[in-house]
Each structure stands twice: as C-alpha cells, then as structure tokens.
C-alpha cells in the first residue's frame with residue numbers, strides 16, 4: 001500500500017512539475033523500486049520507459065539532503081579543458097588538459113606548464129586523459145599518464161605511459177609507453193580512461209569501446225582491449241592472476257569486459273576493491289564493482305536507449321552471464337570520475353562522490369554495497385570533469401570548459417544555516 005501511495009505521489013509530483021498528464025504506465029520506469037517514503041532526486045522521466053530495476057534502489061534511491069553549504073574558490077583557471085588530476089605530496093596538483101598540455105597547479109599561486117607530455121590525438125574526446133602517481137612516487141618520482149595516442153594514419157587508441165617528474169616539477173622525463181589498447185581505430189570517441197592502483201601495487205586502466213557500431217560490438221570480444229578494464233603490473237604488462245591469462249585467444253591484460261566508456265574509477269579503501277562509473281548513451285550510466293573475468297553487458301544489456309531513440313540491441317536490461325550494475329542513472333549524470341570520501345571535513349565519510357558533466361557532484365550513500373541515498377551538490381559551476389580529495393578533506397574539482405578551472409570546495413561556515 002505504501003508503495004502504491006508512493007507511486008501516486010511520484011506521479012502527481014512529476015505531473016505538477018512538468019505540467020502534463022502522463023498515463024501512469026509511462027512513469028513506470030521512473031517508479032522508485034523501494035518503499036521509502038522519501039522520493040528520489042527530481043530528474044524527470046527516464047528515456048527507457050519500460051525498464052524495471054533488477055533489485056530495490058538500483059536506481060533513484062531516496063534523496064538525502066546533507067544540508068552542507070559549500071564554499072567554492074578557484075585556485076587555477078585558463079586551462080583548456082582540464083581532464084585528470086593527481087595530488088602531489090606537497091599539496092600541489094598535476095592537471096592534464098584534454099587538448100594536450102600538462103599543468104602544475106600551486107593552490108594560491110596559480111599554474112605553470114609541465115614539459116614533456118606525450119603527443120596526443122586531441123580530436124573529439126581524445127587527448128591527454130588521466131594522471132596518477134606511482135605508489136612509490138616519494139622515492140621514484142614515477143608518474144603514469146593515459147592519453148589518446150596517434151597510431152597509423154588516422155587511427156588512435158588509449159595508451160598508458162610512465163615518466164619521471166623532474167625534481168623541480170617542471171618536466172616529465174624518460175617518458176615511455178608501457179601499454180597500448182589494441183586494435184587501434186579511426187574514431188575520436190570513447191577513450192575512457194582512468195588509472196587506479198590496487199593495494200598490491202597493480203594498476204587498473206579503464207578504456208572505452210570507441211563508440212562506432214563495429215568496435216562497440218568488440219566490448220564483448222576478449223581478444224581485444226576495446227571496452228575493457230585492464231589490470232596491469234607497474235611495467236604495463238598483465239598482472240599476475242588475471243582471469244584470461246593462458247587463454248590463447250584472449251588478451252591477458254583484461255580484468256573485466258562489456259564496458260562502454262569508463263572514465264571514472266576508485267578503490268574502496270575499506271575493501272581494496274575496484275569500483276567504476278561509466279557513461280551510457282541516453283540513460284544507462286552505471287556504477288559497477290568489476291570482478292575478475294565478468295561481463296558487464298554492453299552492448300547487449302543496458303538501462304538505456306540509443307541516441308536516435310531506438311533500442312540498444314534487443315532493448316533488454318538483463319541476461320544470464322551478464323552482471324547488473326550496482327546502480328544506474330536514466331537520465332544520465334555523465335560521470336567523469338569518482339572517489340570514496342575519506343576525510344572528516346564533510347560529514348560524508350565512505351560516501352561515493354562522482355563528478356558529473358551534467359553539472360554536479362553526485363553524492364551516494366552506501367549501505368552493504370548498495371546505494372541507499374543520493375544527493376546532487378555544486379550544481380552552479382557547469383560541467384564537472386574530475387574530483388579529488390586533498391589531505392585536509394577539502395575537494396578539488398575540474399570544470400570542463402575551454403577556460404577550465406580548478407575549484408577548491410570546502411564547507412562554508414561563514415553564515416548560519
């Protein structure tokens with residue numbers, strides 16, 4: 001009865017806010033799957049109207065307003081499409097710009113260019129992508145950077161390079177490509193990517209499926225690196241114990257497959273497990289916890305429709321042998337990256353914070369590995385590409401624009417609530 005009452009309330013709410021009368025069956029996809037009396041974040045109707053969540057609160061979890069006022073300060077600006085960031089031990093940041101430059105940002109003192117970045121194919125979504133310090137950075141000064149690498153002719157692919165950051169932070173030296181996504185493709189879309197280190201010192205590299213109809217299908221083909229999560233040793237070769245090691249027709253670097261375009265990932269500090277967040281087309285953004293050798297379903301299952309409006313494949317959302325997302329969004333949030341919040345500055349310990357190109361930080365409260373609450377924060381700063389937590393618990397976010405900024409976000413305690 002509560003569920004029915006809630007469905008009715010959601011219907012009335014949607015009808016009021018959109019000033020239209022939609023028959024209840026058209027709202028079914030928007031129906032929260034829980035019996036919580038608290039409604040989800042207001043987000044309009046889903047694109048895939050016939051979708052049913054596989055379990056309660058797989059989408060549209062109850063909205064949870066934390067009531068924290070945010071103070072936002074720009075610590076750098078004038079970066080041409082900032083994309084990825086890494087925090088140095090001294091509190092400075094390395095920030096990639098998709099268009100090709102690497103920047104050193106010193107909060108309070110502006111930015112300077114870091115030389116020696118790899119040459120990139122910066123058409124479309126390509127360019128300089130993620131950056132991450134090696135676990136032994138304090139002694140090795142080793143930095144890893146992912147980028148869309150020009151290959152033969154107009155082809156390109158996501159590659160991972162290792163370099164040494166000079167002692168004065170002015171240059172990348174001894175840059176060496178240690179992994180190349182294969183096959184290369186003539187596409188300017190869906191490169192991924194994210195670099196995350198596991199507790200054993202291996203790294204996960206996420207890559208996209210290049211978007212076009214032909215490579216899209218290769219997300220299901222483990223003889224390619226298209227639409228996969230890789231698990232690599234620090235030298236770029238396949239990590240020990242990977243699920244397809246020893247299979248002649250499979251790529252040994254693969255950890256999981258059936259991914260579309262994973263630009264965000266984080267390690268849960270409580271478990272050491274990898275989580276990823278990926279873009280769907282219209283609907284179908286997913287939060288996943290990829291496990292070894294498992295298939296995350298793209299382009300066979302999806303809580304989405306294709307850009308022109310038709311179904312993806314058979315238009316199904318579940319299939320034997322394919323994993324369900326922990327959570328999905330329809331309409332999309334367009335996720336850049338995600339973190340697990342570790343600090344005390346905000347009352348959000350262990351929450352997931354995702355940067356949203358739709359213009360927000362999306363905060364997820366987690367209970368037993370499932371999403372139990374959702375909040376949208378920082379909705380007045382445009383497209384948010386990346387998010388990083390500083391040592392003091394403050395947040396740095398990158399805005400996705402040609403005059404891109406690095407914003408520092410802290411609680412605003414200047415005025416009473």
Ligand SMILES: [Ca+2]
Nearest residue numbers: 084085337386
């Ligand atoms: Ca990042």
Ligand SMILES: [Ca+2]
Nearest residue numbers: 194265266337
């Ligand atoms: Ca990340």
